[in-house]
Amino acid sequence: MGGDANGIGNSVIYSQDGNITIEGGFFYTDCSYNGKYYVLNQSNGNPGTITVKGGTFVNYDPSTGDDNLGGNFVAEGYSVITETKANGDVWYMVVSKSNSEGLKTVLANGGELTVSEKIETNNSGDNAADRVIISKPTTLNLNAKIVFPDNMGNNNTNFCALIVDADTTINAGEDGGIDTGVNGGYGINVRNGATLTINDGSYYGGGTTVQVQKGTLIINGGHFACEPYSNPVYGYKFLINCIDAAYKDGSAKIIIKGGTFVNFDPSDSASENPHGNFVADGYKVVSATQANGDIWYTVVPE
Numbered sequence: 001m002g003g004d005a006n007g008i009g010n011s012v013i014y015s016q017d018g019n020i021t022i023e024g025g026f027f028y029t030d031c032s033y034n035g036k037y038y039v040l041n042q043s044n045g046n047p048g049t050i051t052v053k054g055g056t057f058v059n060y061d062p063s064t065g066d067d068n069l070g071g072n073f074v075a076e077g078y079s080v081i082t083e084t085k086a087n088g089d090v091w092y093m094v095v096s097k098s099n100s101e102g103l104k105t106v107l108a109n110g111g112e113l114t115v116s117e118k119i120e121t122n123n124s125g126d127n128a129a130d131r132v133i134i135s136k137p138t139t140l141n142l143n144a145k146i147v148f149p150d151n152m153g154n155n156n157t158n159f160c161a162l163i164v165d166a167d168t169t170i171n172a173g174e175d176g177g178i179d180t181g182v183n184g185g186y187g188i189n190v191r192n193g194a195t196l197t198i199n200d201g202s203y204y205g206g207g208t209t210v211q212v213q214k215g216t217l218i219i220n221g222g223h224f225a226c227e228p229y230s231n232p233v234y235g236y237k238f239l240i241n242c243i244d245a246a247y248k249d250g251s252a253k254i255i256i257k258g259g260t261f262v263n264f265d266p267s268d269s270a271s272e273n274p275h276g277n278f279v280a281d282g283y284k285v286v287s288a289t290q291a292n293g294d295i296w297y298t299v300v301p302e
Contacts, residue, residue, distance in 0.1 A: 011041035015048040022051070028058035040073055042066040051075050054102070057092045079117040081106050098122055100132060103146070110136025110166065115176070116143045123158065124149035130158040138168045142176030142201055152185030153206040153227075160186040161205070164196045164215070172201020172222065179204045184227065190215040193251070198222050198259075208238045212252040219255070219299075225262040239264035240278060241271040254278040260298045267297075 012027050013020060027039050039060035040050055050073045052062045063080050065071030074080060074094055083091045083106070095102025100121035106113060123130040132148075134140075148161040161180050178187050179202075187205030190196045190212045200221040203209050209224045210217055217240075228235045239261060246252035256266045256278045266278040267285045279285060284302045289295050 011038040013039070013050065014041050014043070015050050016043040017046040018048040020048070020050045022053065022055050024054040026056050026058075027060075032059075036067055038067065040066075042069055044068050052094050053078055053096075054094050057094075058089055061092045062094060063092075079115075079119060082114040082116075083109075084112040084114075095119070100130075104132050107132060107134050107138065107140075108136070110134070110138045112139040112141070114141040114143065115146065118144045118147060120147045122149060124152060124155075126155040126157050126159075128157055131163055132161065133163040133165055134168050135165050137166050140168060140170045142170060142172040142178075144173075144175055145177050145179050145202070147179045148181060148184060150181040151183045152180060153183040155185060158185070160189040160211075162188045164188060164190045164194050165192040167195045169197045169199065170201065171199045174200075177201035177203050177222070180206050180227075182227070186211055187226075189213055190217055190252075205239075207234070208241050210240050211238075212242045212246070212254060214243070214246050214251050216253045216255065219257065219259045221258040223260050223262075224264070226264075228263070236263040237270040239271075240266060240269065242276070244273065247272055247276065255280050256299050257283055258299050260296050262294055262296055265297045266299060 010029060012029050029037050029039055037059040039057050040062055042048065047069055052073045053075045061080060062073040065073055077097055078094050079097050081093045081095055085091065093106055095106065097119050100123035103119060103121060123132060152159060161178055180187055184206035187203050187209040191214055194215040197218040202223045205226045207226055207229050209226045224239060226236060226239045240254060242252040242254060257280045265285060269276040269278055279299055282302055283299050285297050286300055287295055287297050
C-alpha cells in the first residue's frame with residue numbers, strides 16, 4: 001500500500017462497522033502518518049471488529065489494536081513472533097500457541113526472531129515432517145518458553161524438540177527457554193557443523209538437554225536440567241552430550257563459560273569416554289547441594 005496524494009500513509013485494512021477476520025497474508029504500507037504505520041485501522045466512531053489468526057504485518061503489531069481505540073486484534077490462542085530485518089523493518093507474525101506449523105515456518109526462514117508469549121507445540125508425531133528445524137542463521141530471543149509435547153521420548157525419528165542446522169544464537173530471559181515435558185524428547189540437537197550459542201534461559205530435556213551431533217555448542221549462561229533416564233546407570237550423565245565418534249574426531253565441540261547444570265558436572269562429563277571436560281580455559285565449576293539432594297554445578301570465572 002502506498003501513500004495518499006500527500007505522501008501520507010493509508011490504512012491497509014480499515015474497519016467501519018464491519019467484522020474482519022484475517023487468517024493469513026502479508027500486510028504493509030510504504031508510508032507512515034505521524035510515525036505510525038496504519039496497517040490495521042478502525043473507524044473511531046463506528047469501529048466494527050478485526051480478528052487476526054495469522055499473517056505477517058510490517059512495522060505494525062496487531063496485538064496493540066487500533067491507534068486510538070487500543071485493544072488487541074490477535075485472537076485468543078494466538079501469539080505474535082517478531083522478526084527484525086536488516087533494513088530495520090520489524091515483521092510481526094501471528095502464529096498459533098498450540099500448533100507447531102507457524103513456529104516451524106518462522107524458524108525455517110531464520111533471521112532475528114523474538115518469542116514473547118509461551119508457545120505449546122503439537123508436533124508429537126514421529127515423522128521427519130514433524131521436526132522443528134532451524135535451517136538458516138538465526139538469532140532467537142526467547143522471552144517466554146517454547147513447550148514441546150510429552151512422550152516425544154518414545155519417538156525414533158522426531159525425538160528432539162529443536163534441531164539446529166545453521167548458526168544460531170539463543171538469547172533467553174528469565175522466563176524463556178525450552179521445555180520438553182514428561183517423557184520428552186531431547187531438548188536441542190546441533191547438526192551440520194552449525195554453531196549454537198546459548199545466552200541464559202532455562203532448558204529441560206528428556207535424558208539429554210543439548211546434544212552436538214556435528215558442530216559447536218557454546219554456553220555462556222542458563223539453567224540446564226533433564227528428566228533422568230530410568231536406568232540409573234545412565235541417569236543424568238547425558239544432560240550435555242556429544243556423539244562419541246564426532247567428539248573424538250573433533251567435529252563435535254562443547255565450550256562452556258557459564259550456566260548451572262543439575263546433577264551434571266561439565267568439567268567431568270561421563271557422557272564421553274573417557275570423561276570429557278567441556279569447561280573453557282579460565283573457568284571452573286562450583287557445586288552446591290540443594291535441599292532435595294540435587295547437586296547444581298555452576299560454571300564461573302576462575
